[in-house]
Amino acid sequence: MSRPFRRPAVAAALLAPLLAATACGIKPTGVVESGAAARVAVARAGGSMAYFVTPDGRLVPAPQPEYTQGGPRGSVVGLLRGPGSAEREAGLGTRVPVVGEEAAEGGVAIVVTDRLEVRLPFPVAGLDPLGRRQLVCSALSTVDPLYEAVLRGTDTTLAPARCDAGH
Numbered sequence: 001m002s003r004p005f006r007r008p009a010v011a012a013a014l015l016a017p018l019l020a021a022t023a024c025g026i027k028p029t030g031v032v033e034s035g036a037a038a039r040v041a042v043a044r045a046g047g048s049m050a051y052f053v054t055p056d057g058r059l060v061p062a063p064q065p066e067y068t069q070g071g072p073r074g075s076v077v078g079l080l081r082g083p084g085s086a087e088r089e090a091g092l093g094t095r096v097p098v099v100g101e102e103a104a105e106g107g108v109a110i111v112v113t114d115r116l117e118v119r120l121p122f123p124v125a126g127l128d129p130l131g132r133r134q135l136v137c138s139a140l141s142t143v144d145p146l147y148e149a150v151l152r153g154t155d156t157t158l159a160p161a162r163c164d165a166g167h
Contacts, residue, residue, distance in 0.1 A: 047063055047064070047142075048063070048064040048071070048074035048078055048141065049062065049075055049078075049138065050062055050075055050076075050141075051133070051134045051138045051165060052079075052083050052087050052092035052093060052134070053094060053095055053134065054091065055091050055093075058165075058166075059130070059133060059134060059137055059165040060165075061137070061141060062086075062087050062092065071142045072110045072116055072118070072138075072141075072142055073108055074142075075139060075142060076104070076110070076135065077101070077104040079094065079138045080096065080097070080099050080100075080104035080120075082094060094134065095130045095131035096127065096131040096134055096135055097122050103121055106121075107121025107122075110139070115147055115148040115149065116143065116147050116149045116150070117150045117157075118135060118136075118139045118152065119152045120151060120154075122153055122154060123156075124151045124152070124153030124156060125156045125158075127151075127153075132151065132158065133161075133164060136163055136164075137163035137164075140162070140163045141163075145162070145163065146162075147162075149161055
């Protein structure tokens with residue numbers, strides 16, 4: 001009668017030399033303090049996001065909790081009121097005119113067809129390309145990413161664009 005193969009015994013016999021070799025000369029250490037945990041603002045699903053500009057010219061989204069139910073309009077109003085204290089502390093700025101909350105509330109309209117038309121209370125022809133991207137990405141932050149946005153200012157209407165936050 002043959003004796004059954006015992007895998008646990010074989011595994012232990014093979015692992016014992018490996019375990020002994022890996023423990024050579026390493027002494028245990030205590031807990032290393034590294035400071036408080038980082039705090040990151042995270043937007044709620046469906047919440048408004050305004051895209052601000054980093055010092056090196058990248059776009060980053062920032063939650064706009066005051067405009068959570070505002071959809072695309074809320075995101076643009078949040079952007080046009082300018083960076084808040086948290087955004088400024090993080091070094092974020094803007095390349096669009098800061099018109100303040102009252103003017104933004106009264107001057108921004110969104111029309112949705114096969115694309116998103118963002119009606120703005122200032123001229124758009126001379127906007128910095130990064131400012132145009134800020135507006136487009138902010139407006140599109142709460143809708144399907146396949147949408148395009150058209151910026152319509154007091155002077156002209158710009159060609160449709162998609163959010164390109166990475167470039």
